[in-house]
Every structure is written in C-alpha cells, then in structure tokens.
Amino acid sequence: MITLQNIEKVYRTSTIETLALNNINLDIRKGEFVSIMGPSGCGKSTLLNVMGLLDEPSKGTVQLDGQAVTQYRDKELARLRNQKIGFIFQSFHLINDLTVLDNVEIPLLYRSQNGRPRQDYAKDALTKVGLSNRMKHFPKQLSGGQKQRVAIARAIVGNPDIILADEPTGNLDSAMGNEIMNILQQLNDDGATIVMVTHDEQMAKRTHRLIRLFDGTQVL
Template sequence: MIKLSNIEKVYQTSNIETLALNNINIDIKKGEFVSIMGPSGCGKSTLLNIMGLLDEPSNGTIAIDNKPVEKFTDKDLAYLRNQKIGFIFQSFHLINDLSILDNVEIPLLYRTSTNKSRREAAKEALEKVGLSNRMKHFPNQLSGGQKQRVAIARAIVGNPEIILADEPTGNLDSAMGNEILNILLQLNAAGSTIVMVTHDENMAKKTHRLIRLFDGTQVS
C-alpha cells in the first residue's frame, strides 16, 4: 500500500547538514496496523510526514498503491491526500474558528459532494467517536481527549484507506490514551491501514508490527 525505498532526509541550514532519515525501506501492507517507535528526535514524525506526502524526502522513492509519486504535481498530491489518507496529529490541529462539525467536514470540502451529504458524513463520523452531542461546540470548549476524538473523526470522515497518526495519545492521560487506541484498533479491524508513531511500548505491542528508528536509521 505504501512503499518507501532508500528514503533519506537532510535538513540544510546555513552551514550545517543534518541527516534526519537515512536509507529507510518500509513496505506497509493493506490492513496492517504498524507502529513506529524511537527516542525523541530520531526522525519518527519526519518519516510519517514523508509517508503522508506532507514532506518531501531528499532522496529515495515513495509509492502509493505501486504508483511512484515523485512526478506528481501539487494538485495530484492534494488529491491523493484527500482520497487516500487521513491524519491524526499529536497537537490535534483543529481550526478554532470553526465548530466541531465544520472541522470534521474539512476533507469533504475538497471533494465533489453536496452540503447535505457532507453534513451527514461528518455527523456519522462524530457518532463513531462518541461526540455527536458536541457538534456545535468549538475546539476550545473541549478537553484534550475530546479534541483528539474530533481529529479522528476528521481523519475518517472521507473513508480513507490509510490513517497516519503522529503520537495521537501523546498529549493525553493514560485512560484517554487507551480510549483513543481502542478507536484506532476498531478502525483497523474495520479495514483501515494504520501507521502510528508512539512513545508508548504497551500501545505499540497491540499493533501488528513495530518499526524502530534510532538517529534516523531503521533498526528493526
């Protein structure tokens, strides 16, 4: 489903070159739940961002459904992100000026759909994460756990095949973290392919496969 070959990411400042990722080769199969672990600054989030086409590698190739994306235009990449991928971020990244329902609708705004069908899909996604009673609230009226559930609803509203979660429980207490993990496990059971960056060994154990990074290099 997602194939990364010889991925390298170099950050260049005025006279310092930092190698964030070095020779990464990963093949994520359809329906897998893969976790990525490693110490802080080892390149986990960079890897996830490259996988989700939010960032470009300095070298190497990415293929989604066996199609290399190097030559894709901005529009093609946007289309792919919109149709195939749903993101969950550690810091939620909700738009504070929009209601919960409007936030969840965002991925559908860039598809051809009617206002009514968008509303219905967003309500359905919020029901799945148990937040149907908060639809008209705004993000700053919610707790951290609730915000992350909104972020999950937004990630799944367009039924993407891939969900990329960057430390989705990082800002939550353990009870809330488990609740979020359970939602992700349910989504995976329903057929979604999930890649999750985590610091929590216990959570990683519940996934199908664990990829470990150290100083930008894949160690397992």
C-alpha cells in the first residue's frame, strides 16, 4: 500500500540544517492500522506528511500501490491525494463559516462532483460518524469531539484507501478519545488502511502495529 525506502528529510535555512528523518524504511500493508509514536520533535508529523504526499523527501523513494511517486508533478500528487488519501488533523481544520455538511463536501468539490450526489455522499459520511443530526450546524456550535467527527467524515467522504491521522485524539478527553478510536477501528474493519500519529500508549495498543521514532530515526 505505502512503501518508503531510504527516506531522508532535511530542512535547510541560510544558517542551519535540520535532519528531520533519517534512513526510514517502512511498508504499510493494505488493511493495517498502524500507530507512530515518539517524543515531540522526533519527526512523526513529517513522516506522516511524506506518506501523504504533502512533503517531498530529500532522499529516498515513496511508493503508493507499488508505483513510485517521488518524481510526480504537483498536479499528479494532488490528484492522488484527493482520490486515495484522507487526512485527519489534531486541530480539525474546519472552516467556521461553512456548515458541517459543507465542510464535509469540500474534498468532493475538487473532484468536480455534482451537487446532489456530493451532498448525499457527505450525509452518508456524517451518518457513519454519528452526526446526522448536526449537518446544518456550524463548527463553533460543536464540541471538540464533534468537530473531530466532522473531520473524520470529511476524510472518508471520498472513500479513500488510506487514512492518515495526526494526533486525532490529542485535543480530547479520554472518553471522547475512546469514541474517536472506536470510529477509526470500525473504518479499519470496513477495509481502510490507517496510519495514526499518537502520544497515547493506550491508543497505540489498540492498533495492529507500533512504529517508534527517535530523533528522526526508526527505533527497531
């Protein structure tokens, strides 16, 4: 599903060079639920961004479904992200001036999906995360857990093969965090491949496999 070979990521300024990822080799198999852990600043989010084709590695190759994509143009990468990958962020990244339903429809707009089918897909996604009664609400009217459910609905509305989640329970209390994990596990049971960055050992234990990072290097 996702294969990283000899991945290195270096950030450079005029005065300093920072090695964010060093010789990462990973193979995320179809249907897995994988967690990534490590101290703050160790490269977890950078690794997730490389997997999600949001950030280009300085060295190494990224393969998606067996196809090397490292040299793809930006337009080709954007198309792959939209069709194959759903993103969930710790800070939700919802648009406050749009309703819940409108927020969830956004990925389908980039596919030029027609209005009525687009709305139907968004309603189905919100039903899956238990928010069918909040479609006309605005983000400011929702709790943190509800906002994260909207973010999950937005991530799954296009039926992606891969879901990348960056601290999806980080801003939530333990009860709501467990509810979000239950949703992610159900999505995984339904066939989605999920990679999740987390600081929570208990959440990580609920996934199939744990990858640990330290100073940009995979801990074996």
